Amino acid sequence: MKASTGLNQAASETDPASAKSGNDEFVWTRKHLLGLEDLTREELLHIFRTAEGFQDISTRSIKKVPPLRGRVVVNLFFESSTRTRMSFTLAAQRLSADVLDFAASSSSLAKGESLRDTVRNIEAMGVDTFVIRHTAAGAPHYITSCTDCHVINAGDGQHEHPTQGLIDIFTIRERKGRIDGLNVAIVGDIGHSRVARSNFWGLKRLGANVTFVGPTTLVPRAFQNMGARISHDLDEVLKQADVVNMLRIQRERMTSQVFPSTQEYVRLFGLTRERLRKAKPDVLILHPGPINRGVELASDVADGPNSSILRQVSNGLAIRMAVLFLLNQTSSKDA
Amino acid sequence: MKSASPEILLDAAGIAETLNALARKVFDALPDGVPAAVVGIRRRGEVLAQRLADALHQLGAEGIEHGTLDITLYRDDLAELGPQAILRKTEIEFDVNGRYVVLVDDVLYTGRSVRAALDALVDLGRPKAIRLAILVDRPGRELPIQADFVGVRVPRADVPVNVYLAESDDIDEVRMG
Numbered sequence: 225m226k227a228s229t230g231l232n233q234a235a236s237e238t239d240p241a242s243a244k245s246g247n248d249e250f251v252w253t254r255k256h257l258l259g260l261e262d263l264t265r266e267e268l269l270h271i272f273r274t275a276e277g278f279q280d281i282s283t284r285s286i287k288k289v290p291p292l293r294g295r296v297v298v299n300l301f302f303e304s305s306t307r308t309r310m311s312f313t314l315a316a317q318r319l320s321a322d323v324l325d326f327a328a329s330s331s332s333l334a335k336g337e338s339l340r341d342t343v344r345n346i347e348a349m350g351v352d353t354f355v356i357r358h359t360a361a362g363a364p365h366y367i368t369s370c371t372d373c374h375v376i377n378a379g380d381g382q383h384e385h386p387t388q389g390l391i392d393i394f395t396i397r398e399r400k401g402r403i404d405g406l407n408v409a410i411v412g413d414i415g416h417s418r419v420a421r422s423n424f425w426g427l428k429r430l431g432a433n434v435t436f437v438g439p440t441t442l443v444p445r446a447f448q449n450m451g452a453r454i455s456h457d458l459d460e461v462l463k464q465a466d467v468v469n470m471l472r473i474q475r476e477r478m479t480s481q482v483f484p485s486t487q488e489y490v491r492l493f494g495l496t497r498e499r500l501r502k503a504k505p506d507v508l509i510l511h512p513g514p515i516n517r518g519v520e521l522a523s524d525v526a527d528g529p530n531s532s533i534l535r536q537v538s539n540g541l542a543i544r545m546a547v548l549f550l551l552n553q554t555s556s557k558d559a
Numbered sequence: 560m561k562s563a564s565p566e567i568l569l570d571a572a573g574i575a576e577t578l579n580a581l582a583r584k585v586f587d588a589l590p591d592g593v594p595a596a597v598v599g600i601r602r603r604g605e606v607l608a609q610r611l612a613d614a615l616h617q618l619g620a621e622g623i624e625h626g627t628l629d630i631t632l633y634r635d636d637l638a639e640l641g642p643q644a645i646l647r648k649t650e651i652e653f654d655v656n657g658r659y660v661v662l663v664d665d666v667l668y669t670g671r672s673v674r675a676a677l678d679a680l681v682d683l684g685r686p687k688a689i690r691l692a693i694l695v696d697r698p699g700r701e702l703p704i705q706a707d708f709v710g711v712r713v714p715r716a717d718v719p720v721n722v723y724l725a726e727s728d729d730i731d732e733v734r735m736g
Contacts, residue, residue: 252642273647276648277649290678553640
């Protein structure tokens, strides 16, 4: 009598151990990762918990686990990238997937094949996941309509770069122990930055206060409508910041109309050791790379104790392994 | 499925007694001069391994390391599990090379979890030897795997065995059916 009621209770109760270590009941259902804008808090946390399980694999002698054995991941890059592509390749290989690289410059696209035909032809070879980078915002979303494969956005125009956003937020969480209530400043060419957008959506969902910082020409007012704070005064923002994410200033922008002279940018928005003295002593410095040393970030700050820049790179593998793993656990044939 | 009301195989005192006897068997078999470790398979093996390590310490064993293995990535039913598969951290902070490792789980049934655990463990290094300690041995093996140290054996394969432990379930109890 007592035993049978006990059993029923045990079956329906929430398990305190799972409450401690996160929600074990959560079931991942998303087939693609196109952006962080529509991810729920629970989905973000589930990716982070999964990534924690992958972190140690990169430090052991056999850096490979079997879950994607027999699966094929295709890097479909229509825009140059070295580190993101390498990171995705290594992440897929550590999960035992096979990886194909497709570079647009040397491909059939140069011969006039449409994006749709390219994707369908590659899919016909029996692949499972497309990792796509494209200059056009929305290209990964379009590709989901041409294929049954999983699609991961590795950067589309100025829209989103979700895995970089996840990496930055994961690194903040690891170093600070939380996201909720943190003041995060994102500094640089906000208007053109997909990294800024992905960071913003994820950070906002997890309860951080995000401030975009940069010259008026690079931080459009429209960003206020997203729910971000806007500032053109880095020194003022630094006083309150728990985290400063310094975006790369793209060289091609330095010579354009929207950009002051490089010296002026460095004077107003470059993070130097002197400027850092105004910040909290434990302020965390991030940079998604590649760094222009001496422009947005001084060398001694980039290499200093407040910086987690190289940690971002190693966390990148864990995050990308987690995303590849989670998407591939959902069936690719049903939406 | 015949569903009679579940029978309590072990209560809290029974589990404590069984674990103590299990610890004694493991202790008596510890090799001289070889570093040893107790490694639990997530999740209930994790709790049992912790208790076993404590019991071994009380019996006078010294320097026994303790760790937890997550076998999700090595399961042969990962494809069927789909999104239900939850990956957690493997927490083994010591070098498994040359170590005598006692693998711990709550129930040994098909043997598939243990197969996955063996694969996960040897990817971390080359232990001197691996032994298997189990709280409940239920018939129904699908792989040639047997335990070296057994708490209790149940005679029937067709009755499920569920282990509840205070650390994760608020109660210490082993139920059949």
